[in-house]
Amino acid sequence: MNWIVATLALAALALPHLALSQTVKHLAGTWVLVSSIVEQGNNKFDNFGPNAKGILMFDANGRYVITFIAANLPKFASSDRTTGTANENEAIVRGAVTHFGTYDVNEDDNSFTFHVENSTFPNWDNTDQKRTIVSLTADELTYTAKVSSRGGIPTSTWKRLR
Numbered sequence: 001m002n003w004i005v006a007t008l009a010l011a012a013l014a015l016p017h018l019a020l021s022q023t024v025k026h027l028a029g030t031w032v033l034v035s036s037i038v039e040q041g042n043n044k045f046d047n048f049g050p051n052a053k054g055i056l057m058f059d060a061n062g063r064y065v066i067t068f069i070a071a072n073l074p075k076f077a078s079s080d081r082t083t084g085t086a087n088e089n090e091a092i093v094r095g096a097v098t099h100f101g102t103y104d105v106n107e108d109d110n111s112f113t114f115h116v117e118n119s120t121f122p123n124w125d126n127t128d129q130k131r132t133i134v135s136l137t138a139d140e141l142t143y144t145a146k147v148s149s150r151g152g153i154p155t156s157t158w159k160r161l162r
Contacts, residue, residue: 034157065100124153
């Protein structure tokens with residue numbers, strides 16, 4: 001009987017690591033944004049407004065690209081994107097962010113790190129951005145970060161694109 005208890009105890013200790021390692025190898029793929037919620041104090045809000053769009057791609061070689069875009073971004077009065085008005089440019093900066101680079105996974109603490117090469121938020125260029133995995137299944141990924149690019153604690157949920 002004691003060996004059964006001991007075996008179950010060892011299995012329980014190993015399960016979180018095994019569960020993540022089984023799903024981490026399946027992180028590669030294309031994910032579409034379900035939600036990006038930021039918590040600041042007692043307030044929660046959609047980081048990019050309601051109905052935001054986004055895509056996150058992890059390849060099997062450790063490269064990624066991620067994009068968040070608010071719904072209903074204003075069209076520019078000019079057909080030249082380099083001649084936007086101050087208001088048009090501000091709306092784009094507030095309503096979109098993208099970055100790309102490499103990533104790695106830390107199975108010991110259920111996290112992954114974006115090694116940002118370039119971003120539309122240049123303060124993130126050549127930085128590491130750690131994300132803690134809240135849940136990861138074959139079809140859904142939810143992670144959080146210590147702080148978003150606009151402050152607050154963000155939680156992003158993604159659905160695997162099939």
